[in-house]
Amino acid sequence: xxxxxxxxxxxxxxxxxxxxxxxxxxxxxxxxxxxxxxxxxxxxxxxxxxxxxxxxxxxxxxxxxxxxxxxxxxxxxxxxxxxxxxxxxxxxxxxxxxxxxxxxxxxxxxxxxxxxxxxxxxxxxxxxxxxxxxxxxxxxxxxxxxxxxxxxxxxxxxxxxxxxxxxxxxxxxxxxxxxxxxxxxxxxxxxxxxxxxxxxxxxxxxxxxxxxxxxxxxxxxxxxxxxxxxxxxxxxxxxxxxxxxxxxxxxxxxxxxxxxxxxxxxxxxxxxxxxxxxxxxxxxxxxxxxxxxxxxxxxxxxxxxxxxxxxxxxxxxxxxxxxxxxxxxxxxxxxxxxxxxxxxxxxxxxxxxxxxxxxxxxxxxxxxxxxxxxxxxxxxxxxxxxxxxxxxxxxxxxxxxxxxxxxxxxxxxxxxxxxxxxxxxxxxxxxxxxxxxxxxxxxxxxxxxxxxxxxxxxxxxxxxxxxxxxxx
Ligand code: NDP
Numbered sequence: 001x002x003x004x005x006x007x008x009x010x011x012x013x014x015x016x017x018x019x020x021x022x023x024x025x026x027x028x029x030x031x032x033x034x035x036x037x038x039x040x041x042x043x044x045x046x047x048x049x050x051x052x053x054x055x056x057x058x059x060x061x062x063x064x065x066x067x068x069x070x071x072x073x074x075x076x077x078x079x080x081x082x083x084x085x086x087x088x089x090x091x092x093x094x095x096x097x098x099x100x101x102x103x104x105x106x107x108x109x110x111x112x113x114x115x116x117x118x119x120x121x122x123x124x125x126x127x128x129x130x131x132x133x134x135x136x137x138x139x140x141x142x143x144x145x146x147x148x149x150x151x152x153x154x155x156x157x158x159x160x161x162x163x164x165x166x167x168x169x170x171x172x173x174x175x176x177x178x179x180x181x182x183x184x185x186x187x188x189x190x191x192x193x194x195x196x197x198x199x200x201x202x203x204x205x206x207x208x209x210x211x212x213x214x215x216x217x218x219x220x221x222x223x224x225x226x227x228x229x230x231x232x233x234x235x236x237x238x239x240x241x242x243x244x245x246x247x248x249x250x251x252x253x254x255x256x257x258x259x260x261x262x263x264x265x266x267x268x269x270x271x272x273x274x275x276x277x278x279x280x281x282x283x284x285x286x287x288x289x290x291x292x293x294x295x296x297x298x299x300x301x302x303x304x305x306x307x308x309x310x311x312x313x314x315x316x317x318x319x320x321x322x323x324x325x326x327x328x329x330x331x332x333x334x335x336x337x338x339x340x341x342x343x344x345x346x347x348x349x350x351x352x353x354x355x356x357x358x359x360x361x362x363x364x365x366x367x368x369x370x371x372x373x374x375x376x377x378x379x380x381x382x383x384x385x386x387x388x389x390x391x392x393x394x395x396x397x398x399x400x401x402x403x404x405x406x407x408x409x410x411x412x413x414x415x416x417x418x419x420x421x422x423x424x425x426x427x428x429x430x431x432x433x434x435x436x437x438x439x440x441x442x443x444x445x446x447x448x449x450x451x452x453x454x455x456x457x458x459x460x461x462x463x464x465x466x467x468x469x470x471x472x
Contacts, residue, residue, distance in 0.1 A: 039209040047217040051301060055182065058313050061320075062178060063096040064425060070321045072425040104176025105183075107169070112184065115239035118147040120230060127286040130295040132222055134204035135381035140289050141229045144238045144282040151243050155250070167254035170247065171323065178313065185305030189216065192232065192299055196220035204382060207298055219300025233299050238285070241307040245315055246271070246278045252319035256326060265334055266327040270318050270418040273341045277411060280349060287356050292440060296447055314428065321419050321426040329418070337417045344410025351396040351404035358392040367395035375462070377455035391455065393462045400465040402444070405437040441466050 039047075060075065068074035075092060082088030124143035131137050159167035166172065193216055200206055205222035209215055224232040253267050281288060288294060297303060329337070357365050363374040373394035378386050396403040412433040419426035445466075449456045466472055 039211050039214045044211045044213050047211070047214045051213065051217055054305070054310060058178070058309055059097075061314065061317060061425065061428070062098060062175070063092070065317075065320045065324060066098075066175070067092075067096045069324045070317075070423055070425045072423065098175030098178050100179050101173065101176030104173040105180040107173060108177055108180035108184065111244070112240055115147065115151070115243060116230075116235065118150060119143070119235050119239055122146050122150075125286065127289045129223075129289040131381060131387055132202070132205045133382055134202060135383040135385055136202055136205065136223075138223055138231070139229065140231055140234055140294075142285045142289075144243070144285045145279075147239060148243050148246075148279070148282050152247060152250075155247055159254070166258075168251050168258055170251035171255035174320075178309070181309045181312065182305075185301075185308035188232075188236070188304040188308065189301040192219065192221060192224055192304055195224055201225040215300065217301045219298030219302065219304075222298050224299050233294060233297070233303060234289070236303065236307040237293060237311075238282070238288075241311040242278055242281055244312045246275050248312060248316045249274050249319045252316070252323050256323045259323065260326055264322065264326045264328050266329050266418040266420070267319065267322045269329070269334060269337060269341075270322065270415060273345075273411065273415050273418070274316075276342075276345055280345070284349075284352070287352060290356070290359070292444060292447075296443070314432070317428055318415055318419050318426045321423065325419070325422065327418070327420045329420075337414050340417070341411050341414030344407045344412075344414060346407070347396075348404055348407030348411060351407060354395045354397060355392060355404075359390065363390050363392075367392070370394065373398065375455055375459050377452045379451045379453075389452075391452070391459045393459060398463055399469045400467050401459070401463050402437070402441050402467050405441070405467055408437065409433060438467075 061072075063075050064070055064072055075096070078092060079085050079088045119141065122143040123146070124141035127140045127142040129138050129140060155167075158164035159169070170177065196206055196215075197220070200221055201224050202222060206220045207215075207218075207222070208220060209218070226232075249271050253263050253271055256267055257263050293303075354367055358367065358372050358374060363372050363376075365372050367373075372392055374390040374392055377389050377391060379389060380386050391397075400406075409430070412430045416427045416430045452459075
């Protein structure tokens, strides 16, 4: 039934876009809509900073958790308070740096290959993304939910029934896995940079900024692929990244059990919140094809290394914390965090559903019991064709232009709150998500203004708030 519904949505999404080849258009494809971009010197400097600092930050959190019980300031203070900072730094690195492990490397690359095989060969629905700036409407294999179920079933059966590994295997090899994942993340980044120049999948959708650093970070190719279906963006974000997310949490829960003899209710709640978010992602994978990740972002270090290292390491920080600092929540605390998390989830899902339903029915639907209010728009792709789309401006999308982010922020906050209030490190996720989503609002505004022109202005007048009504 669910599969049948998704099939219908896919077909109708295509139907809602009508295409003409008229040149009589209100606005041309702007520089801001995905094809071309002037990058300032400041942006290049910031890009360089991100390239250098992101891996260092992941390493720092690893050291802080591994050697200092996740006390964020402890490694820095140790160096700061030492009589000779350089000697102290060298000693700290010699003691705490993760080391290469052939076993962990085999584990990582077996996992990656296994996910690639599942992605390529499991039965799949075919979903469609948004029309690209060069006018492509790409098909995607949607089979993430099945891959998630199979991966977790094998992990659980191998650990609990066959004794092939301990369930804490990921936790136990965390340092070695970090090195392997970094090696792959860097390889993928440079491979995609070279591929974009030498054998691009869709040449007209490439974006050259004129800066090597910016191109490396943000990517040149929009949808790099092997063949018709092996899409780098969907695969890397979904499979090694998001399938791993829940498995890492389970492995850290198993490690907590080995360490203290039981799994705390905070760890259970954290696993529940993360699993809800992840399963929602895969259940609605077809919807994901029309989000900014797929419809806007090019594939560079930001996604290649980000999906391989940043996401699995930093999105799971709370479970690293809870292994070292078990927290037993009182029933009231548990209930409160549960309520915040699932209220956030309800908002997140309902807002995203409204957008998907209004697009898939071409605006012929009810939103909050009334006919949907929409702005009918047109936009132009680089082949000169005009396409029609629509912007919803009632329901949640009439409250603010990104009310879905409010839901996401509430879930993220709840995930962090499972760790109590003693340390800052587990709150990294909500701080990061706030920065990411605020920045995304700005990026999306620039993109949509370039894409929709006067229709976007009209939408902004109809819905003036960006995130929280009457506040921002
Ligand atoms: P949206 O799903 O809100 O997508 C924005 C796009 O939707 C716009 O570019 C535009 O694209 C279209 N759009 C904008 N306004 C309207 C409207 N009124 N009616 C119809 N379509 C509209 O944003 P994201 O892709 O950023 O986020 C998707 C979800 O993923 C969110 O819930 C977010 O919180 C979550 N998320 C989670 C992250 C994580 O790491 N955990 C990271 C980022 C996001 P177009 O018109 O071209 O289709």
